[in-house]
Amino acid sequence: MLGALVLVAGALVAAALLTIYLTAPEEDQGVTVAVTPAALSPEAAEGEVLFNNNCAECHGPNAAGTKQGPPLIHDIYNPGHHSDESFYLAVAVGSRAHHWPYGDMPAQEQVSREEATLIIKYIRELQEANGIVYERYEG
Numbered sequence: 001m002l003g004a005l006v007l008v009a010g011a012l013v014a015a016a017l018l019t020i021y022l023t024a025p026e027e028d029q030g031v032t033v034a035v036t037p038a039a040l041s042p043e044a045a046e047g048e049v050l051f052n053n054n055c056a057e058c059h060g061p062n063a064a065g066t067k068q069g070p071p072l073i074h075d076i077y078n079p080g081h082h083s084d085e086s087f088y089l090a091v092a093v094g095s096r097a098h099h100w101p102y103g104d105m106p107a108q109e110q111v112s113r114e115e116a117t118l119i120i121k122y123i124r125e126l127q128e129a130n131g132i133v134y135e136r137y138e139g
Helices: 002-022 042-054 084-093 113-129
Strands: none
Touching: 042 113, 084 113
């Protein structure tokens, strides 16, 4: 009987450890994507500077993602699923975690709406250069 209890307890511990391993947030590894740089319009080039100063710490250079934030050059952020307005809202009031395990994004109060417009222009041009275009999201 004691041997059976030890086996059951061992199996439960192993199952718990496996569950922890399988459900560990991807942020532990950092989800990043390969990004092809884009020829940018003047507005998007301004947005790149603003992005680098305000967003790249979490979303990475070229919005490729880091251990702190998801890649924005990813189909989940195509304009048919995340409109420009969703980016404005994320900047203004923050965003609750819903696609990625990184946690909530805090509001970026230092970024004005006009600056956000330029950042979004940069992201959209970079997305387009990487094959991410408006497509109604079904996922």
